[in-house]
Amino acid sequence: MKIVAICGAGVGTSGILKVNAERVLKRLDIDAEVTASDVAGVADAAADAQVILTSPELVDKIGKTFADVVIIENYFDLDELERKLEKALG
Amino acid sequence: MSLPPLPNSAIDLGADAGTWRDAVRLVGNALERSGATETSYTDRMIEVIDEFGAYIVIAPGLALAHARPGSDVLREGLAVVTLAEPVAFGHPHNDPVSVVLGLAVPTPETHVTTVAQLANVFNDASAIPAIAAATTPDEVRRVFDADN
Known part of the structure; x- marks a missing residue:
């Protein structure tokens, strides 16, 4: 299982999303690899990913993908992340 | 493992910004004053938003302005x-x-521990209102230190 967190610069916000996604996956007892990437690298980074995590602002920039695109509004709300990840993975 | 230091020069409370550009420039000025960056880094933080939009607003009321590592990041x-008046x-x-x-951050590798610490601070929903209401740099530092 692979999950990719996407942001514009590939550092900073996607890192926060990655850290918090890992915490939620632990809570859900799901084994998955979470990586962070910038928008430019999304095609490569998400080629074999099941889920892409990102901001509502970046959805249009992601382009064609087979992964589930999960939009996170509040990056610090672990309950929102858990709810949305559980739905995408379940 | 802790966050970068927050000297008084890196904290600007109750500032006036008419637009998001002004707000990002203010935080860029603060980074510069504290000796972390050069002016071009501030320009690059604004360019990220021009290019990708407001995705850096990662929680209600909070923007995390940043750009890629570069030679204009000194440390x-x-x-x-x-902000005295919130901006859109x-x-x-x-x-x-x-x-x-x-x-x-000077290199992509260094940011990993820093963002983990930021997540520790802001996963507590009271952190953003507490910083917004702070009237002294010490009150701000207390919020950041609470988890460390």
């Missing part, structure tokens, strides 16, 4: 600006913004 830095960045859910964080 890892963190800065905090609170154009985010569909999290506007308006009253707390702007500025983050500068």
Whole structure:
């Protein structure tokens, strides 16, 4: 299982999303690899990913993908992340 | 493992910003004052938003301004600006913004521990209102130190 967190610069916000996604996956007892990437690298980074995590602002920039695109509004709300990840993975 | 230091020079409370550009410039100035960055880093933080939109508004009322590592990052830095009047960045859910964080990292590798610490601080929902309401740099530092 692979999950990719996407942001514009590939550092900073996607890192926060990655850290918090890992915490939620632990809570859900799901084994998955979470990586962070910038928008430019999304095609490569998400080629074999099941889920892409990102901001509502970046959805249009992601382009064609087979992964589930999960939009996170509040990056610090672990309950929102858990709810949305559980739905995408379940 | 801790966050970069937050000297008084990196904290600007109750600042006036008419637009999100002003707000990002203020936090860029704070990073510069604290010795973490050069002016071009501030320009690059604004360019990120011009290019990708307001995705840096990652929680209600909070923007995390940043750009890629570069030679204009002299050392890892963190800065905090609170706005007297919140401004809109154009985010569909999290506007308006009253707390702007500025983050500068010299290499992609160094940012991993820093963002983990930021997540520790802000996963507590009381952190953003506490910083927005702070009237002294010490009150801001207390919020960041609470988890460390």
